[in-house]
Amino acid sequence: MFDPDCRRCPRLATFLDEVKTQYPAYHARPVPPFGDPSARLLVVGLAPGMHGANATGRPFTGDHAGILLYQTLHRHGFASRPESLAADDGLELIDCRITNAVKCLPPQNKPVGAEINACRDFLAVELDGLPEGAVVLALGSIAHKSVVAAFGLRQKDYVFAHGAEHALPGGRVLLDSYHCSRYNTQTRRLTETMFDAVFARARALLDG
Numbered sequence: 001m002f003d004p005d006c007r008r009c010p011r012l013a014t015f016l017d018e019v020k021t022q023y024p025a026y027h028a029r030p031v032p033p034f035g036d037p038s039a040r041l042l043v044v045g046l047a048p049g050m051h052g053a054n055a056t057g058r059p060f061t062g063d064h065a066g067i068l069l070y071q072t073l074h075r076h077g078f079a080s081r082p083e084s085l086a087a088d089d090g091l092e093l094i095d096c097r098i099t100n101a102v103k104c105l106p107p108q109n110k111p112v113g114a115e116i117n118a119c120r121d122f123l124a125v126e127l128d129g130l131p132e133g134a135v136v137l138a139l140g141s142i143a144h145k146s147v148v149a150a151f152g153l154r155q156k157d158y159v160f161a162h163g164a165e166h167a168l169p170g171g172r173v174l175l176d177s178y179h180c181s182r183y184n185t186q187t188r189r190l191t192e193t194m195f196d197a198v199f200a201r202a203r204a205l206l207d208g
């Protein structure tokens with residue numbers, strides 16, 4: 001279960017203490033998953049961004065990465081509105097939940113392997129709760145690898161590629177997308193059209 005007081009990664013816990021001193025109004029704690037607990041779509045991001053989820057306490061909220069994500073979720077009927085502004089803005093996800101592979105803000109946006117591993121228990125609980133036929137949408141290769149590891153599967157049998165689709169135990173499906181980070185969208189490694197196609201596929205799998 002998500003632990004709002006988790007301090008199991010010393011580097012991250014200390015970093016959050018420092019960030020809280022510098023930005024007292026920020027959430028600066030582990031960021032809980034957001035959305036419908038019985039959702040069939042689970043979107044897995046990397047980790048909270050400093051001035052986004054780490055500030056607001058809701059995944060992908062307050063920074064650039066969330067703009068395209070919530071717009072696209074809304075277009076495919078997974079969000080009540082196209083924008084996520086704050087944890088108390090009333091936005092609702094529909095048959096969708098968003099979480100991160102790492103729940104705490106990492107320095108330089110880069111969690112180390114031990115932190116990704118330490119946080120996997122929380123992700124595993126979220127994955128365990130998914131119904132048959134659910135879709136796990138991994139944003140980026142770190143999220144993808146952590147999902148594969150959480151299921152106890154071998155990485156070499158599940159290679160990350162944008163748009164790739166992998167069968168998971170329990171009739172679930174893992175869909176891969178490049179992460180919707182500012183870097184990826186501004187360099188057009190990930191275009192709106194590419195991202196839209198991934199969500200269209202998730203919708204087709206769920207409705208099929």
Ligand code: URA
Nearest residue numbers: 045046047053059060
């Ligand atoms: N915000 C998040 O919550 N997760 C990401 O991966 C990026 C930004």
